Amino acid sequence: MAAKGVRRTRGTIQDFPDFDANQDAETLHKAMKGLGTDEAIILDLLTQRSNAQRQQILIGYKTVIGKDLVEDLKSELSGTFESLIVALLISPDRYDAKELHDAVKGAGTSEDVLVEILASRNNSQIHQIVKAYKEDFDSDLEDDLTSDTSGYFERVLVSLVQGNRGETEADPSLAVEDAKALYEAGENAWGTDEERFISILCSRSAPHLLAVFDEYRKINDIDLEDSIGSECSGNLQCVMLAIVKCIKNTPAYFAEKLYNAVKGAGTDESILTRILVSRSEVDLVEIKAAFKAMYDVTLHSAIVGDTGGDFRETLVKLCAGDD
Structure with a gap:
């Protein structure tokens, strides 16, 4: 399964040239079998492949190994590192759907996750998320939002989840x-x-x-x-501000969220994971530039200073350099 072409994005992760899904599958299997797991090989390989290529690796793994890659990884890894590696193996629409489902079906509603995803995705992405949500959770995203939120905040989320924003030039x-x-x-x-x-x-x-x-x-x-x-005030203020900030400068919006995730009271690993995974092939190059301009420190150094272990090394690889 060699790659036919290489896409270029404003992300830090690109298609890996001379890609071979079956060979990668065998490399990952070797890293997990025997005594101990070679986490460095796992994180190094997966952070050098695009999401589309990782989807092919999942198929290749089942083809040449006869097992499920995600299940094998879950049995070998743990903690935030496991969560991050598994997130890398989920397609963008399904990853957003999963995060939204966790936000409304977990212990309490994580309004900030709902705001972040729904305020920053375009019409096409919203439609894909709604479809993936229905397929993966046999539930309607709009129904779940209305059952877990209320008032004008609920009405904003319902409006956003229609994916019906105008696409014309300014009048x-x-x-x-x-x-x-x-x-x-x-x-x-x-x-x-x-x-x-x-x-x-x-x-x-x-x-x-x-x-x-x-x-x-x-x-x-x-x-x-x-x-x-x-x-x-409250959640309504939060979602309204997110909409305006994303319209004005989406990378700056995510740079602010990342900064708050590493500089607040304790590091919010879930925000770091979600943003670096979901933006790594979209605009993480621009987010890094915005982060440096806004806070006079690189995203790379902020991550290194506030995280540790294989989780940190994976984030650093996704960040792709201290520029």
Whole structure:
């Protein structure tokens, strides 16, 4: 199964040239059989293959070894390292679906996970996630969201999970109207018209919303984020801010989340895992640049300073250099 071509992305992980899934499968099997497991070989190999290639390795492993690679890895590894390695072997849509399912079906609802994924994915990705969720968990994502959330926060999530955001260029005259509508619904109103915020922020295209944000600043002389901070609270504020930040600069949004994950009270390994796995083939190069620009420290050094063991080494490989 040799690779026919090499895709290039703004991610740190690319297709591995001269790829052979069956050979990789045998290498992984050798690393796990006998006394002890060679974790270095496992993490080194899997972080040098794209997700599409890892999917082929799963098939190759079952073909040449006659066993399930994920099950073998789970029996040999443990802790955060195991979770990270297994995450690398899940396709992007199914990984997002799994994270969303864990967020609503675990002990309590992890609202921050719902916000992060649904606010940052495009229409096509949302549709794939909804489909994968149904296939993998025999449940409807929208139904699970509505049963675990409430109020305007629930309504924002339901709007986002439709994957029906506009995809047109900015309409200058409508951008002015939308900016005025947001101003009238928030800063210039007695109370906040949350429905107007939801309608505009969840349905307009990204280029159009950028124009709306510019017009809003002209009208109100402050950024929309500042208005959301003063007009909304709790989970609604969190999801509204995430939408605006992702529209403005998605890499900066993820850089901020990563920084908070390593610099808060204790390291949040789940956030590090989710973001580095899900963005490694999308825009992790840009996230790294944003991280350095925003915090004057490299993502690589932040990870090295706040994690350890094979988990750290895998994250460092995904990060691909201290630049």
